Amino acid sequence: MIRYRRPKQDDAVIMDLIESQLVPLSHMPKNVLSQIKKELPLRLGHGVTLVACPDYDREPLGFVHFMLHGDLLYIDMLAISPAARRKRYGRMLMDHAEQFALSRGCKRAKVAVDAGNTAGLAFYQKLDYRIARYLTQSYCYELTKLLS
Numbered sequence: 001m002i003r004y005r006r007p008k009q010d011d012a013v014i015m016d017l018i019e020s021q022l023v024p025l026s027h028m029p030k031n032v033l034s035q036i037k038k039e040l041p042l043r044l045g046h047g048v049t050l051v052a053c054p055d056y057d058r059e060p061l062g063f064v065h066f067m068l069h070g071d072l073l074y075i076d077m078l079a080i081s082p083a084a085r086r087k088r089y090g091r092m093l094m095d096h097a098e099q100f101a102l103s104r105g106c107k108r109a110k111v112a113v114d115a116g117n118t119a120g121l122a123f124y125q126k127l128d129y130r131i132a133r134y135l136t137q138s139y140c141y142e143l144t145k146l147l148s
Contacts, residue, residue: 002096003056005049005063013060014049015040017079025114027139047076050096052089064093066101073101073147075111094127102147109147112140 005014018040026033047067051060062080066073075097080090098109111129113120121131121141129143 001055002050002052002092005044005051005060007044010049010051010060010063011041011044014044014051014063014079017060017063017081018077021079021081022077025117025120027114027116043076048097048100050093050100052080052084052093062089062093064097066097068101068104068106071105071107073098073106073109075109078111090123091127098147107147109145111143112138113143115139115141 023033028036044065047065049063049065052062053060061084063078064075065077066075078090078093101109109129111124112135113124124143127145129145132142132144134141
């Protein structure tokens with residue numbers, strides 16, 4: 001099931017997923033990563049975070065955090081625990097995020113994927129995201145999609 005994040009119940013798991021699944025893929029310097037980690041609780045407070053879990057009261061198996069900017073859906077973070085991969089949780093989270101954005105007038109979506117994250121690139125491309133450009137300063141690919 002997909003539900004909204006409950007900070008007291010979910011944030012420890014979300015932070016662990018960020019630390020174990022997203023941070024190792026980043027090419028940012030350690031001092032920058034350290035600052036980003038400090039700002040994560042505030043960052044999660046902006047935008048929307050949805051979690052995937054087996055049922056309503058269980059711990060999350062994954063999450064997506066996103067923000068809306070005018071007609072743009074920006075996917076900020078998506079992580080799924082290794083044990084829950086290939087079980088459609090990522091696709092369900094993205095479907096919910098895109099439907100949320102469409103219901104609020106968004107027409108396009110954007111996500112940045114770290115260079116070297118071939119599984120992430122393949123995942124988004126299966127969801128019809130296309131590489132728009134490579135961001136050399138952050139070592140990321142920017143992918144975009146028209147929502148419909």
